[in-house]
Amino acid sequence: MTEVLPNIPRVVTGLAEWLACVVYILVLPRRWGDLGTGVVLAGGLGLLVSVQLFAGTLPQYLWTLGMGLAATSMLALIGVATTVNVRDAGYVTARAFVLAELVASLEWQIHTFYFHPEPGVLALVPSMVLLALYAVAFGGGHMLERRHFDGAAPAVGPRMLAIAVAMAVGTFALSNLSFVTPDTPFSGELSREVFYIRTLVDLAGYIALYAQHEQLRKQRADLDLAAMDAILRTQHDQYLQAKRDIELVSRASHDLKHHLAVIRTELDPEQRGKHLDALEESLDQFGAAFDTGNPVLDTVLTSKARYCRSRGINFTAVADGGALGFVDVMDLASICGNALDNAIESVFRLPDPEQRIIRVAVFNQARFVVLRFENYFDGELRYEEGELATRKVGGQHGLGMRSIKQTAEKYGGEATFVGRDNWFTLTVLLPLSVG
Template sequence: MTEILPNIPRAVTGLAEWLACVVYIVVLPRRWGVVGTVVTVAGGLVLLVGVQLFAGTLPQYLWTLGMGLAATSMLAFVAVATTVNLRDAGYVTARAFVLAELVASLEWQIHTFYFHPEPGVTTLFPTLALLAFYAGAFGAAHMLERRHFDSTAPAVGPRMLAIAAAMALGTFALSNLSFVTPNTPFSGELSREVFYIRTLVDLAGYIALYAQHEQLRKQRADLEVAAMDAVLRTQHDQYLAAKRDIEAVSRASHDLKHHLAVIRAELDPERRGRQLDALEETLDEFGAAFDTGNPVLDTVLTSKARYCRSRGINFTAVADGAALGFVDVMDLASICGNALDNAIESVLRLRDPEQRLIRVAVFNQARFVVMKFENYFDGELRYEEGELATRKTGDMHGLGLKSIRHAAEKYGGEATFSGRENWFTLTVLLPIS
């Protein structure tokens, strides 16, 4: 005689779905503070358990409708508790749904092996065992998923969302196929056999979704490294070009002695005036040279100052370049080049030429080198997923600040930014080794 085992209680399923959502909510950027999040999470528990209990009252032919309501409730819970967009919330919900199915199925399989035909969760020990198992399983899931998100949104596209949704739907359909009909090559006939199939299929589905996200992270990391490398190479090329310009200026300065000799010998006051005017224009063209004690910083500041002069930007810099002797050429060029490029791009958007102001300061302070880049701006700082939102578009979106932060962290330092009274300040702090 075939043993008929009870299915997972609806309240237990709702609890698993709630805990699966919580696993992802705590690793995503949250919409509310501590109190608001606690209230939202408590409301989510009532919602998901309530939906499962309601679905249990529906006729058998509306079983899929009940599961659809549960998935929709999970989506709403994630969307309300976090700041991710609807597409990301759908992607996370697909993963949470499969995780909930896996943990609930595995726990109930163990539960029925040890406690059936005992009353089940109505007795104290099985209930404590269930809670302990859920705590361990979802705690382990949290440890795995924390490295995937770490308070950042997944930022998936329509294709990734469709793949995740198809995986979740396929996993759910195959794992529950035996409950619908045993007359397929993928169905089981015995109760325990059905439970094994459900658990194994759910495990395969979770592994597939986990591997999908790992591949997504790897692709993004490769693209970001390639883009950052392109930024570094561009900054280095700019540095070399600026260095050549300064060498040309140095050669031209030697010719000034001959120009001065000609001017001194000129007796016609009118012609002498024209020659002086021409000399002044030459000096204006090459007069933005810096001598900070660091040739790399001199080159970058001189190049950017000349560019600012040609665009009507008021550029000032007070820098002790000798303190940056321990910083690699590529890293220093990347930090200064990206910071000044961002500042120049920002002030060029200002309509009032008097507001086009950029200030640079480099100095020692308590065994640290402080690099400050300030520019006037006319808006408010916006943040997306915990990062400063850039106005740039395309593949290089936001890579300037990431490149600066990466270079600073290479030396055990940090890069921070702030906005106050229409001044944007980027501060790079490097410990003196």
């Protein structure tokens, strides 16, 4: 006869879900101080246990509704206790949900092995084992997740959120399939076998979510390295440009003396005017410096303007960078550098020199700083899986677009682009409330 083992008590499940939420709340930016966070967590414990007790009263066909309510309650607790946005809260909730399922399943498997038969009863010794195992498991989870977040929001995009939710739902469905029906290729029939499957699937799900975040961290590290490389290349270009400027100023100073001597001795007003025009034209090359109120933006715009001038590209910029102080140096250089590099590469391929136009505008609007980059382009914008696909004449913008988008999302902003009437426009919005 098949041995029937008791399922995890609802109170124990609620406690596991609450502790999983605590693990992530402690490593995320919190909305309240220690006292306020304690109050929120106390209320969250009562909410999650109550939801589990209520779910236990629902008929079998509403089982998924009960788990949906539990997941929603976890999302609400994380959202109230931390300052992360809804997307990040959903991403963290998916991880917390799988962690709670894993630890609860592991503990109950050990409990039923050593203390069965005691259906639904948590005596003193089993309760001490439960608390000890929960302390070790969730403490270990906190140590692992602290290196992932450590007070910073995950700043995930819609795609990363969708993958995490799909992993969590798939893990939960497979791990609990045997409790619904044994008539599938993935179900077990014996109680101990069912518990073993549940623990194993939950472990695999948590490892998959952990690996997903490791991949996200690697991508961001690669972006940071690329940004650093861009900064170093910009600094090298600035050094070379400064060296050329010094040589140019030296030559211009020498030539200026001769021009002034010629002008002084010239009696013909028409010839004198031509000499003055030539002198004014020679001085124009020193007028490419910008003073926007932000030294990083000044450096990038000045460097790119001089580069464009030397290659016959019409570059204009109207920028007020005074409100960009909250943006990290590397992040601002990454946004502007990638955007302008893409624009320069695009217009430089155009056969008509009159179409090689780049326009930049930086200004405040409402509670946002707006960075707008425009350039003329000749070609169609292609998309693959919702992303801008490039490698086409006039469409090289995708090379740095992902970096720009992720940097903007880091500050709670967004980056959008549109191609219309042969004009490509990239707009980056950064909320002023950040920082």
